Amino acid sequence: MKKEHKSLLNTDLPDFERDYFCDTYPQEVKPLKGFIEKFLNWARAQSLWILGFGTGCGAIELRPLMTARFDMFRYGMAPRPTPRQSCVFIIGGYASIKTLKRIVRSYEQIQAPKFVLALGSCTINGGMYFDSYNTINRIDHYIPVDVYVTGCMPRPEAIIAGLRKLQERIMQGKAEKANDYIKNFEWYKANQKKIIKDWNMPDFNW
Amino acid sequence: MKELLQRLSDRFSLKEITYQRDNLIFITVEKSNVIPFITHLKQHENFSHLVMIGAVDYIENGTFQLTYLLHNYSLHADIGVRVHVQRENPVMESIHTIWAQARTYQREIREMFGIDFPGSPDVDKPFLLEGWQNIPPMRKDFDTLKYSQETYFPRSGRKHYDPQNYMKQKLYPDKEPE
Amino acid sequence: MEDFNRDKFPPIVNGKPIIDLDSQKFLKVWQGPQHPGVTGNMALEVTLSGDEVVDLKTHVGYLHRGFEKLMERRKYLQCFTIVCRICVPEPDTNEYVFAAAVEDLAGIKVPEKALWLRTLTLEMSRLASFLMWIGGQAGSLGMGTIAQWTVAQRDYILDLFEELTGGRVYHMYIVPGGVRGDVPEGFFEHVEDVMKGVEKVLADVEIALLNNAIFKKRAKGLGIISQDMVDEYGIVGPNARAAGFVRDIRKDTPYAAYDQLDFTVITGTKSDALERTYVRFQEMLQCVSLIRQIARRIPKKGALYTQIPNPLHWKIPAGETYIRAEASRGEYGYYMVSDGSEYPRRVQVRGPSYTHAIAVLEELAVGTNLADLAGLMVSLHTCPPEIER
Numbered sequence: 001m002k003k004e005h006k007s008l009l010n011t012d013l014p015d016f017e018r019d020y021f022c023d024t025y026p027q028e029v030k031p032l033k034g035f036i037e038k039f040l041n042w043a044r045a046q047s048l049w050i051l052g053f054g055t056g057c058g059a060i061e062l063r064p065l066m067t068a069r070f071d072m073f074r075y076g077m078a079p080r081p082t083p084r085q086s087c088v089f090i091i092g093g094y095a096s097i098k099t100l101k102r103i104v105r106s107y108e109q110i111q112a113p114k115f116v117l118a119l120g121s122c123t124i125n126g127g128m129y130f131d132s133y134n135t136i137n138r139i140d141h142y143i144p145v146d147v148y149v150t151g152c153m154p155r156p157e158a159i160i161a162g163l164r165k166l167q168e169r170i171m172q173g174k175a176e177k178a179n180d181y182i183k184n185f186e187w188y189k190a191n192q193k194k195i196i197k198d199w200n201m202p203d204f205n206w
Numbered sequence: 207m208k209e210l211l212q213r214l215s216d217r218f219s220l221k222e223i224t225y226q227r228d229n230l231i232f233i234t235v236e237k238s239n240v241i242p243f244i245t246h247l248k249q250h251e252n253f254s255h256l257v258m259i260g261a262v263d264y265i266e267n268g269t270f271q272l273t274y275l276l277h278n279y280s281l282h283a284d285i286g287v288r289v290h291v292q293r294e295n296p297v298m299e300s301i302h303t304i305w306a307q308a309r310t311y312q313r314e315i316r317e318m319f320g321i322d323f324p325g326s327p328d329v330d331k332p333f334l335l336e337g338w339q340n341i342p343p344m345r346k347d348f349d350t351l352k353y354s355q356e357t358y359f360p361r362s363g364r365k366h367y368d369p370q371n372y373m374k375q376k377l378y379p380d381k382e383p384e
Numbered sequence: 385m386e387d388f389n390r391d392k393f394p395p396i397v398n399g400k401p402i403i404d405l406d407s408q409k410f411l412k413v414w415q416g417p418q419h420p421g422v423t424g425n426m427a428l429e430v431t432l433s434g435d436e437v438v439d440l441k442t443h444v445g446y447l448h449r450g451f452e453k454l455m456e457r458r459k460y461l462q463c464f465t466i467v468c469r470i471c472v473p474e475p476d477t478n479e480y481v482f483a484a485a486v487e488d489l490a491g492i493k494v495p496e497k498a499l500w501l502r503t504l505t506l507e508m509s510r511l512a513s514f515l516m517w518i519g520g521q522a523g524s525l526g527m528g529t530i531a532q533w534t535v536a537q538r539d540y541i542l543d544l545f546e547e548l549t550g551g552r553v554y555h556m557y558i559v560p561g562g563v564r565g566d567v568p569e570g571f572f573e574h575v576e577d578v579m580k581g582v583e584k585v586l587a588d589v590e591i592a593l594l595n596n597a598i599f600k601k602r603a604k605g606l607g608i609i610s611q612d613m614v615d616e617y618g619i620v621g622p623n624a625r626a627a628g629f630v631r632d633i634r635k636d637t638p639y640a641a642y643d644q645l646d647f648t649v650i651t652g653t654k655s656d657a658l659e660r661t662y663v664r665f666q667e668m669l670q671c672v673s674l675i676r677q678i679a680r681r682i683p684k685k686g687a688l689y690t691q692i693p694n695p696l697h698w699k700i701p702a703g704e705t706y707i708r709a710e711a712s713r714g715e716y717g718y719y720m721v722s723d724g725s726e727y728p729r730r731v732q733v734r735g736p737s738y739t740h741a742i743a744v745l746e747e748l749a750v751g752t753n754l755a756d757l758a759g760l761m762v763s764l765h766t767c768p769p770e771i772e773r
Contacts, residue, residue, distance in 0.1 A: 053418040057472040068536040098336045099446045125361035131351040132450045137358040153553045197337030254615040258734040260719045282636045307618045307739040334445035
């Protein structure tokens with residue numbers, strides 16, 4: 001039974017740009033059955049490619065993580081320059097509204113299966129900046145989050161622990177938050193549009 | 207510094223002088239006098255470095271205070287030139303022709319306080335904020351906590367327990383709490 | 385660079401270049417905010433003709449948290465937890481400048497030993513920031529290995545910070561009236577070990593980077609800051625020193641314990657990316673020497689802080705002040721206005737990147753190659769969080 005979806009409108013885009021983007025509603029991806037899915041999950045967990053987008057001060061601890069001392073490459077994790085090649089999105093702390101717009105765009109461009117790791121107290125409840133006019137309080141109202149790492153700043157060891165936890169969840173097949181995003185698409189979009197006032201991008205960025 | 211002030215007060219009418227340290231003084235001047243005063247300091251008194259342009263909101267007086275902080279590298283001294291601008295319809299002359307870097311400061315002040323600098327390049331373009339629809343955020347009458355609670359989704363705080371009762375319940379669950 | 389072929393560049397009408405994108409001569413490329421070649425989270429709107437930059441606009445604001453507003457609704461001591469977060473690679477300068485501004489307004493004197501400890505943390509954070517920077521400079525011009533060495537070495541300095549203050553990235557060590565605690569036992573031996581490691585890494589970097597023909601060829605003549613530009617744009621720190629200006633706040637108006645330390649201001653002759661790299665490289669060696677001097681001469685005993693009144697009801701006398709310090713990027717200053725209440729009336733941050741990353745970069749980028757743009761940006765040593773606060 002196929003559920004009928006209305007198509008995306010992309011109303012805020014100018015006419016000449018509307019042609020470039022897909023108007024079809026994003027679809028959920030059902031996991032495969034049996035050991036094939038288990039094998040795929042194992043493969044996914046062993047090569048996490050991280051999107052190199054330092055969205056906040058958490059990015060300062062990604063540099064030590066990538067370099068010789070903490071060396072995340074030994075777990076098969078590597079930074080990638082573009083969202084289309086990566087599968088883990090690290091939100092490095094507070095997100096201002098201007099950044100959140102880019103976060104949404106980058107997140108939607110990542111191919112499923114995709115995972116989000118949120119660093120720092122400011123992604124959980126606003127942290128230090130709970131009363132700031134320009135930073136959001138909880139990231140999970142705008143994009144789905146798989147693993148939170150607390151702290152301000154979380155140490156590189158904590159980020160590694162968070163990534164190991166993410167690997168565990170992927171192996172168990174619990175990290176399919178991309179489907180949650182599609183399921184609650186309208187709720188997420190309403191939240192995003194509530195604070196991003198000049199929405200001059202497509203509703204879903206393929 | 208003493209001789210310098212003597213020279214300056216001969217040429218310009220200085221309203222109020224505050225000595226903060228040996229090498230830091232703040233001088234209030236009339237709004238119409240600011241540009242000649244700053245130009246004089248730069249060209250004849252060797253105050254060649256514009257440290258920053260600061261803005262303070264004095265909501266109770268109905269004014270904004272702009273502070274042009276200038277530094278002299280040979281004396282190692284600073285002069286802060288203070289000027290008061292009316293809070294309603296605030297307009298100030300631009301100094302981007304004297305220092306090219308001033309346009310960045312003026313653009314920020316335009317956005318954060320709403321003080322206009324006609325003629326400064328790109329002054330009306332958004333600088334730090336995107337799609338801002340409220341009053342300029344650095345004004346004193348803008349309440350950032352209220353705005354944050356209304357706009358974003360605050361997470362309720364941690365649950366608090368009275369330690370005495372909590373431990374009693376944990377240790378003696380059968381006993382009725384008082 | 386005099387024989388520019390002007391045909392490639394847009395015609396200039398009333399001082400503004402007219403860029404006609406429909407003519408298909410120009411291409412607009414956005415570099416950032418999601419781009420590995422930008423320092424931190426900022427965006428460059430580049431207009432290209434071929435691969436040559438004809439116009440550049442910097443877009444900032446991706447990290448704006450409104451610190452200056454947040455400080456207005458926090459008490460003076462509460463502000464200390466947030467000021468260090470303004471500039472992430474170098475938090476101690478923020479702490480020092482804020483503490484010194486409060487002390488200046490309230491008229492507090494700091495004991496001798498606290499001044500030395502402050503100098504120690506300031507120099508250590510300068511060194512850590514430089515080590516982070518040289519990795520970026522090498523990486524942006526195609527040598528990723530250097531970052532592996534220097535960032536790992538920077539981590540050992542963070543370990544020292546952890547031993548001294550308990551915090552790895554953010555320390556909150558310098559408080560008004562002094563510092564939070566004494567050095568632990570055996571600390572200076574660990575400092576000496578780390579400094580030996582830093583010297584070893586720097587010797588390697590000198591061989592691999594500063595004597596590398598590719599690096600020299602690419603960095604030479606890249607983004608020349610002329611002498612006239614320095615005052616016009618308010619260029620400070622190593623960028624100005626590389627142009628031949630003898631300007632160092634540590635020497636000009638000594639603060640903390642810098643007047644008792646022995647060092648000379650390092651200058652260059654012509655401020656291009658290569659010269660700036662040389663100047664910063666020698667400043668790193670200077671940092672090592674200063675840290676060793678401090679370790680040798682720090683007073684063994686003494687008070688660590690002056691008693692301040694109850695911080696919850698601490699009213700600072702009305703007044704305004706400006707305090708500056710030499711960060712790794714140049715002059716860092718706070719302009720603080722107090723109206724006699726428990727809350728600061730206004731705190732404004734003057735970061736050196738403010739002009740370097742916006743007005744100066746827009747000026748210097750015109751005429752460079754797209755591939756060298758990242759190298760140019762890093763060579764100015766910009767730090768986005770302090771631009772937008």
